[in-house]
Structure formats: C-alpha cells, structure tokens
Amino acid sequence: MKTTVPASPTDQQEVDQDIISRVLAGNRDAFSVLINRYSDPLYRHALGMTGSPDVAEDILQMSFIKAYQHLAEVRGRFDAWVFRIVANGCKDWLKNIRRTHLSYDEDDQPSGYSTPDEELDRTELRSDLDRALMTLAPSLREAFVMKHVEGRSYEEMADLLGTTVGALKMRVHRAREALQALLEEKYA
Amino acid sequence: MLDNLNARDGSGDAHRERPRRASEHAQPLSDKEVPIGGTATSEMINSWLDGDAPEPVAVNAESARQVDLWRRIEEESQRRRHLVTPAHVKAQIMAALPADAPQMALPWWKKSIHVSPVMALAAAAGLIALGAAIGNSMRIR
Numbered sequence: 001m002k003t004t005v006p007a008s009p010t011d012q013q014e015v016d017q018d019i020i021s022r023v024l025a026g027n028r029d030a031f032s033v034l035i036n037r038y039s040d041p042l043y044r045h046a047l048g049m050t051g052s053p054d055v056a057e058d059i060l061q062m063s064f065i066k067a068y069q070h071l072a073e074v075r076g077r078f079d080a081w082v083f084r085i086v087a088n089g090c091k092d093w094l095k096n097i098r099r100t101h102l103s104y105d106e107d108d109q110p111s112g113y114s115t116p117d118e119e120l121d122r123t124e125l126r127s128d129l130d131r132a133l134m135t136l137a138p139s140l141r142e143a144f145v146m147k148h149v150e151g152r153s154y155e156e157m158a159d160l161l162g163t164t165v166g167a168l169k170m171r172v173h174r175a176r177e178a179l180q181a182l183l184e185e186k187y188a
Numbered sequence: 189m190l191d192n193l194n195a196r197d198g199s200g201d202a203h204r205e206r207p208r209r210a211s212e213h214a215q216p217l218s219d220k221e222v223p224i225g226g227t228a229t230s231e232m233i234n235s236w237l238d239g240d241a242p243e244p245v246a247v248n249a250e251s252a253r254q255v256d257l258w259r260r261i262e263e264e265s266q267r268r269r270h271l272v273t274p275a276h277v278k279a280q281i282m283a284a285l286p287a288d289a290p291q292m293a294l295p296w297w298k299k300s301i302h303v304s305p306v307m308a309l310a311a312a313a314g315l316i317a318l319g320a321a322i323g324n325s326m327r328i329r
Contacts, residue, residue, distance in 0.1 A: 026289045032282055035278050057274065057277045064281045065281065070290070125260055125264060154238075172238075
C-alpha cells in the first residue's frame with residue numbers, strides 16, 4: 001500500500017506496531033497517524049468500488065472505527081488488515097444495494113487546460129465509466145479498480161487479496177474486456 | 189512488429205509470427221512499434237496496460253479507436269488515482285471513535301467472570317440436585 005511516509009515495508013510495519021501499542025495504552029490521538037497514513041488509498045478503493053463519495057466516506061469511517069475497536073487483534077501488517085475491512089465493507093454494501101448511477105459530481109469542475117467541448121467529453125466518459133464499472137461483478141470491479149485506479153502491482157494485489165497473480169490478471173483482463181464491450185460503441 | 193503473443197510464457201506459436209524486417213532486429217525493444225489487430229481487448233492492449241509492453245501502434249481504424257479508448261480510460265484512472273480523502277472525513281472519524289481505549293485481547297482463562305446472585309443460587313441448586321441424584325443411584329445399587 002502506498003503511504004505518505006517513504007519507508008521499507010518492515011520499517012513501516014514496525015512504526016505501525018509502535019503506534020498501535022500507543023493507542024492500546026490509551027493514547028487515542030495516536031490513531032490519527034494511522035488514519036492520515038492509510039485513508040487516501042482506502043478512500044480511493046471505496047470510491048472506485050461504490051462510485052459514490054458519500055458511501056465511500058461512510059465505509060471509510062465505519063472501517064476505521066471497527067479497526068480501532070479491534071486493534072488488539074492486529075497480527076502482521078496493519079495496512080493489509082485495514083484494507084480487508086474496507087474491501088469487505090464495500091462488498092457488503094454492494095450486496096445490499098442496487099444502484100443506477102452515481103458520479104463524481106464534486107470533481108466535475110472544468111479544468112483550466114481544456115476546451116469546454118473536451119471537458120464535456122471527459123465528464124461524459126467519467127459518468128459512462130462509472131456506469132460501466134457498476135455492471136461488473138464485484139470481484140472484477142475490485143481487480144480493475146486496484147490495478148487501474150489505485151495503480152497497484154499484481155503482486156501487491158495478490159498480497160492484499162490473498163490470491164494468485166495469475167487469477168488477478170485474469171480478472172483484470174476480463175474486466176477490461178467487459179468495459180471495452182460496454183464503451184466501444186460510443187467511444188471507439 | 190513483435191506479433192508473438194505468447195512469447196512471455198514460452199508457448200509461442202511459430203505460425204503466428206510474421207517475418208521481421210532486418211531493421212526491426214536492430215532496434216531496442218522500447219523503441220519498437222507494436223501493431224494490433226481489431227480483436228476485443230487484444231493481448232497487446234492488455235500487455236500495454238499491464239506495463240509489460242509499449243503502447244501498441246494500431247494497424248487499422250478499429251484498433252486505433254480501441255487504443256484511443258484505453259488511453260482515455262487510463263487518463264481518467266490517473267486522475268482518480270490522485271483523489272484524496274476529504275479533510276472533514278478524517279476529523280469525523282476521530283470524533284466518532286469510542287472514548288475508551290481498545291480492549292486488549294485476552295485468552296478466555298484470563299478473562300474475569302461476573303456471576304450474579306441469581307446465577308450463583310441456580311448453580312448451587314444444580315450442584316445439590318446433581319449430588320442427590322448421584323447419591324440415590326449409589327444407594328439403589
């Protein structure tokens with residue numbers, strides 16, 4: 001998982017363990033270090049999986065509260081552990097909801113580098129991509145989001161999801177196939 | 189060039205590989221152009237998107253549109269990769285945390301047991317009844 005503090009995975013794990021010990025000893029504020037370090041990639045994951053900023057925020061909040069309550073149970077890497085909580089939160093939400101369309105409204109402001117036509121085109125692609133992503137099976141969407149949106153390597157994904165690189169490549173390729181089939185009529 | 193789709197796993201099909209021009213052999217891999225056909229999400233596009241091969245050069249209009257589509261999707265993915273957690277969310281999480289420190293995970297034999305008077309009486313009555321039953325059965329024998 002990408003962090004704001006560049007460190008080797010072992011160093012990072014030691015630092016996390018130190019923070020966890022402080023929180024367990026009663027230093028509640030120390031937990032904010034873990035939130036600051038890991039919330040961005042987790043938020044992007046939740047946003048990519050749900051397509052809704054509001055839902056992503058809720059899942060992130062519930063996941064960190066759950067992580068805090070069960071902090072004494074962390075064995076191994078905190079980032080991988082909290083990622084699983086968020087990923088399961090997203091999957092639970094997807095099981096319980098049937099949605100039609102949600103877009104990244106607050107990010108739809110035009111940038112200063114494109115013409116209005118280009119911006120309109122881009123906004124349309126965003127919405128269409130979101131809609132197309134929502135039609136994918138959760139496992140395919142998860143793999144696509146982790147690879148493309150979060151920019152993770154297959155090895156990192158395999159480590160976090162507890163599966164093989166080959167299986168994940170297959171999922172990502174199937175997701176691309178499905179997305180292309182959905183979008184090529186309009187865009188290709 | 190570089191049409192051998194299976195070259196990476198060693199199961200390349202020699203019949204699929206088209207003859208290479210002499211000039212192609214002299215180029216480093218990164219400078220070579222990779223033409224693709226009109227298939228849906230071709231192996232070449234997957235290799236490119238996986239970072240294993242350079243961007244394919246389309247050989248026809250259809251494949252050019254596919255490459256363009258994926259270039260745009262990648263552009264959008266890159267933009268999303270830079271999204272950060274809204275500042276208010278972090279504050280909300282901290283505010284919503286329970287006031288008590290998380291409980292240390294103790295093995296069951298170290299956990300304290302709370303017994304109410306009613307439960308203690310019920311347990312005592314149960315033990316007396318069990319003792320009486322055992323006593324009766326021994327007397328019968």
